[in-house]
Amino acid sequence: MITFEDLPVIPVFASVPSQDIACLAQSSGDVRLGVGDYAVHEGDERSMFVVLAGRIEVTKVIDGIERVIGQRVPGQIFGEVPITFGTPYQGSYRAAEAARLMHVSARQFHALAAAHPAVLTQVAAIAAERIGGLKGIAMAPPKARALMLAHQGDDGARQLRTFLGRNQISHDWVLADAPDRATRWTGPPLADDELPALVCDDGSLLKRACCRDVAEHLGLQTRPRGGEYDAVIVGGGPAGLAAAVYGASEGLRTLVIEREAPGGQAETSSRIENYLGFPTGVSGDELARRALQQARRLGAEVMVTRTVADIAPDTKVITLDGGDHVRARSIVLATGVSWRRLSSPGFDRLLGKGVFYGASRSEAGTTQGQDIHLIGAGNSAGQAAMFFANHARTVTLVVRGDSLEKSMSHYLIEQIRGKPNIRVALHSELQALHGEKLLEAIDLVDRATGTVRRVASGGVFVFIGADAETGWMPDAITRDERGFVCTGEAAARSGRWQMDRDPYLLETTVPGIFACGDVRCSPVKRVAAAVGEGSMAIAFVHQYLAHAISARAG
Ligand SMILES: Cc1cc2nc3c(=O)[nH]c(=O)nc-3n(C[C@H](O)[C@H](O)[C@H](O)COP(=O)(O)OP(=O)(O)OC[C@H]3O[C@@H](n4cnc5c(N)ncnc54)[C@H](O)[C@@H]3O)c2cc1C
Numbered sequence: 001m002i003t004f005e006d007l008p009v010i011p012v013f014a015s016v017p018s019q020d021i022a023c024l025a026q027s028s029g030d031v032r033l034g035v036g037d038y039a040v041h042e043g044d045e046r047s048m049f050v051v052l053a054g055r056i057e058v059t060k061v062i063d064g065i066e067r068v069i070g071q072r073v074p075g076q077i078f079g080e081v082p083i084t085f086g087t088p089y090q091g092s093y094r095a096a097e098a099a100r101l102m103h104v105s106a107r108q109f110h111a112l113a114a115a116h117p118a119v120l121t122q123v124a125a126i127a128a129e130r131i132g133g134l135k136g137i138a139m140a141p142p143k144a145r146a147l148m149l150a151h152q153g154d155d156g157a158r159q160l161r162t163f164l165g166r167n168q169i170s171h172d173w174v175l176a177d178a179p180d181r182a183t184r185w186t187g188p189p190l191a192d193d194e195l196p197a198l199v200c201d202d203g204s205l206l207k208r209a210c211c212r213d214v215a216e217h218l219g220l221q222t223r224p225r226g227g228e229y230d231a232v233i234v235g236g237g238p239a240g241l242a243a244a245v246y247g248a249s250e251g252l253r254t255l256v257i258e259r260e261a262p263g264g265q266a267e268t269s270s271r272i273e274n275y276l277g278f279p280t281g282v283s284g285d286e287l288a289r290r291a292l293q294q295a296r297r298l299g300a301e302v303m304v305t306r307t308v309a310d311i312a313p314d315t316k317v318i319t320l321d322g323g324d325h326v327r328a329r330s331i332v333l334a335t336g337v338s339w340r341r342l343s344s345p346g347f348d349r350l351l352g353k354g355v356f357y358g359a360s361r362s363e364a365g366t367t368q369g370q371d372i373h374l375i376g377a378g379n380s381a382g383q384a385a386m387f388f389a390n391h392a393r394t395v396t397l398v399v400r401g402d403s404l405e406k407s408m409s410h411y412l413i414e415q416i417r418g419k420p421n422i423r424v425a426l427h428s429e430l431q432a433l434h435g436e437k438l439l440e441a442i443d444l445v446d447r448a449t450g451t452v453r454r455v456a457s458g459g460v461f462v463f464i465g466a467d468a469e470t471g472w473m474p475d476a477i478t479r480d481e482r483g484f485v486c487t488g489e490a491a492a493r494s495g496r497w498q499m500d501r502d503p504y505l506l507e508t509t510v511p512g513i514f515a516c517g518d519v520r521c522s523p524v525k526r527v528a529a530a531v532g533e534g535s536m537a538i539a540f541v542h543q544y545l546a547h548a549i550s551a552r553a554g
Helices: 018-027 080-085 106-115 117-139 155-166 211-217 238-249 264-268 284-297 361-367 379-388 410-417 488-493 527-553
Strands: 029-033 038-040 048-053 056-062 065-072 092-095 099-104 146-150 171-175 197-200 231-234 254-257 301-303 308-311 317-320 325-328 331-333 355-357 371-375 394-398 422-425 428-434 441-446 452-456 459-462 513-515
Touching: 018 106, 029 038, 038 099, 048 080, 080 117, 099 106, 106 117, 146 155, 155 171, 155 211, 155 284, 197 211, 231 238, 231 325, 231 527, 238 254, 238 264, 238 284, 238 331, 238 527, 254 325, 264 284, 284 301, 331 527, 361 379, 361 459, 371 379, 371 452, 379 394, 379 410, 379 459, 394 428, 513 527
Parallel strands: 146 171, 231 254, 231 331, 254 301, 331 513, 355 459, 371 394, 371 459, 394 422
Antiparallel strands: 029 099, 038 092, 048 099, 056 065, 056 092, 146 197, 308 317, 317 325, 428 441, 441 452
8 A cells, every 4th residue: 555655756746735645645556567567558548647666668559669758757647648638548658667656546536636626737737748749759750661672563572561561560662663763762773683672770671572581670570589488379360369369468478470470361351340349340450450469568479470380299399480499388270271272374473463362451552443353252252342342443253153142141242232333243253364564354254155255354352262271280180171170079089189188179189289260170260250269279278287287296
């Protein structure tokens, strides 16, 4: 409990008699923080803190990176903006050295201010000053962290842009043949075969840049920081990020290993309409951005551009691409599924040059005013059609069957009917793709008559389903005939489960290795299911670890 003697001089309370301050101190929260502990996070509900001892730094996530924007020392307050204007916190506050704080709830503060109006005047004046500072941060022209020079339609450059976007790193790019290249490109002159190239904000120049180089130069984690983790999560889609959030928040040393950038398939979804809590829908990249921030904030390590190549079932030693190793006490497989490939002539050559798997929001600009084609008849194709219809001149859904009703939700079919620039080409199939440097036209075959017609196309987006890529996993992790990982009852039934207890619901045939989300053998392939299973997996990890400890003790 805080006593009057514990309080330093607090200028905002100068007008309050000491017995009232003593009363407030006794009924306020006594918060003690170790170095790095947070008192409050950006977005949290209003309240106010007084620093009694130590030093607090104010941080804000700018450009995907947490930056320190101020500090508070004994006698100073924080929370003045939320408490005055009734808004959530605009920054996070963490201890730069061991600290002690007095936590004043909104109710306590307003009771005090009603009795001593000068307190409100003072706090409001500080708030007004701080708002000026925040406005300065918001108004500062955003400085891109990387500048890319690339050829139009270069798939490597497209992958880099997607990668930067998914990692929330601001970047600009200059086309190699742009008339203003000389003024906009800040790097040295480069030959064509040295592109794509990047100048990073640390001044380094990356020629023929790949995602791993970029990650390392822009400060993204590509190597584990610890020797051993309580939970290593393979895959940073919705299931993996949910597991990371729960694992880290429940005190487990948690590492996520993601082969590309966090977000998974959800990142390629232009609008997820059915995720609880987002009444007007949420884009996949926004959901991924929030989840990544949350996982990191809670202390999970998230490694990018690293692929898990193997797992030793007995020791749970994980082998990464390039041969590095990570030791894990438990493993959560959240590797999802990968797009099924199309084999039409011209497809591979034009991939990334007007032809894409899925529908990332970042592709919207390239479809502006174009006639584009979406291959598939499921909900993902329908959502993408609705999204691109606001950008492209026309959107044609190329559907093999004779109706959408069998594969698409009713609400989407209704929405599509209401969009005059969306067309549906039933019993049609993509036969070939044409174009030199970029996609120009496609051949569509009518499955009923066999007639082939060539149509101009400014973009082809493929939504024909996905497969689990689990061939790299050791045989001890049993998969079904389609490659999905068996867990729980299916693992028990496989005849390969060797413990005397039953496997947990999400446990594979290897004790302590769990699977969740789309990679798991289950008919439900949804964001909500992936998130739910990711969080449940951590509950089973706890049980497994507790069991392992008691077995060792016994
Ligand atoms: C276009 C589209 C629209 C969709 N719309 C909706 C919707 O509206 N509502 C809905 O509920 N669902 C929707 N879905 C489905 C939803 O996105 C998936 O169910 C969900 O993303 C599954 O999450 P996951 O984490 O299990 O797998 P994924 O999202 O597939 O993530 C798996 C991650 O693991 C990584 N990975 C794979 N192998 C390795 C390895 N060996 N090492 C390291 N990392 C690895 C991958 O790079 C990937 O990032 C949509 C899907 C798509 C493609």
